[in-house]
Amino acid sequence: MPKLNIGLTEEQLQGVINLLNADVSDMYLLLIKTKKFHWDVVGPQFRSLHQLWEEHYEALTENIDATAERVRMLGGYPVGTAEGFLKLSSIEEHAGDLPNTTEMVQRLVNDHEQIIRNLREHIDQCAEEFHDAGTADFLTGLMEQHEQMAWMLRSFIEGEALESNGRRSNVSQKSVAASVI
Numbered sequence: 001m002p003k004l005n006i007g008l009t010e011e012q013l014q015g016v017i018n019l020l021n022a023d024v025s026d027m028y029l030l031l032i033k034t035k036k037f038h039w040d041v042v043g044p045q046f047r048s049l050h051q052l053w054e055e056h057y058e059a060l061t062e063n064i065d066a067t068a069e070r071v072r073m074l075g076g077y078p079v080g081t082a083e084g085f086l087k088l089s090s091i092e093e094h095a096g097d098l099p100n101t102t103e104m105v106q107r108l109v110n111d112h113e114q115i116i117r118n119l120r121e122h123i124d125q126c127a128e129e130f131h132d133a134g135t136a137d138f139l140t141g142l143m144e145q146h147e148q149m150a151w152m153l154r155s156f157i158e159g160e161a162l163e164s165n166g167r168r169s170n171v172s173q174k175s176v177a178a179s180v181i
């Protein structure tokens with residue numbers, strides 16, 4: 001491949017590629033967990049979570065592909081092995097563990113939030129350290145998608161604590177009244 005002449009040095013390009021490969025690794029492990037929980041979920045929320053997680057793993061698959069293609073656009077090669085994903089990822093695997101439904105959701109929330117924190121840092125690095133506004137913008141779009149997925153999952157967990165009258169079971173009436181004012 002001819003040397004790129006897009007206004008970034010080799011060091012800047014490699015820095016961005018390294019960040020993107022870490023992001024691919026995080027998203028790939030999250031994809032695996034989401035798919036596994038999609039297969040294993042049981043209970044009264046089966047249908048809604050099964051469908052939600054299908055939507056999420058389809059979005060993750062598209063995002064992984066787009067991120068890997070961004071790596072190629074910048075002249076690099078995306079990580080593409082399980083060993084590479086595990087080496088670069090900040091997401092914990094939990095191999096051999098089958099949690100209950102609420103714990104599945106909580107783990108996915110935690111992973112999305114970890115990715116969001118990483119993406120915030122990577123956005124800043126791309127813009128300030130590597131002067132790559134295009135990748136910073138690309139990562140901002142990914143971060144917004146993870147924020148939405150995390151919100152949907154958190155909403156499920158928050159719903160678990162509601163009483164039939166709509167009140168949170170662990171919140172006193174005084175704090176509810178204060179939050180309304």
